[in-house]
């Protein structure tokens with residue numbers, strides 16, 4: 720059954736349509752620090768992941784019944800400029816749970832997400848990251864239906880530790896992630912993107928006729944793989960080339 724999604728609000732549509740070029744000067748403000756943990760770049764690619772193993776995860780996710788994907792929980796704390804509805808057609812499967820207490824403006828919310836038991840998916844992800852499983856604080860699959868969208872937000876619940884959070888496409892799809900003040904991320908399959916989703920407002924849309932599937936995750940701060948730290952230092956200048 721095809722469900723009709725509510726189109727983005729005018730506010731969100733404006734974010735998608737807006738030309739960020741006139742804001743590029745803000746890039747000069749980025750603290751291009753020496754230490755990778757505090758360096759404040761928006762998105763840095765980590766390259767060279769195994770495409771076949773990625774595809775196995777993707778194909779399995781496609782075969783999983785839609786009902787196994789759940790609506791993404793309220794993990795985003797709204798800034799004052801962020802309005803409801805926050806998303807349409809956005810669902811997730813939690814592969815590794817995220818044990819945390821979310822500190823809101825008004826309350827502390829217990830956010831001990833349960834992992835959705837799917838042993839095969841866990842196994843495929845373990846194979847994809849053979850040495851890293853215990854280093855993940857959490858791991859999730861995020862699916863976006865055709866015409867789905869997420870309104871502009873910052874994920875202010877995540878730690879302000881530059882190397883922890885990543886976003887990774889599981890198949891080839893057109894640009895989907897727009898980050899202020901850079902623009903649309905020209906992502907490439909096979910890359911993992913370390914993403915400072917706390918500092919930089921961003922929004923997502925899927926203009927395709929197919930579900931869009933990505934993997935997101937977070938490393939424990941003191942367990943970020945050395946390979947990631949090294950690649951970050953090598954690739955940090957590349958962030959300038961990947962916006963459209």
Ligand SMILES: O=C(O)CCC(=O)C(=O)O
Nearest residue numbers: 861874886916923933935
């Ligand atoms: O691509 C997605 O589905 C979500 C991206 C996002 O907002 C995030 O990772 O913080």
Ligand SMILES: [Fe+2]
Nearest residue numbers: 873874916921
């Ligand atoms: Fe986000």
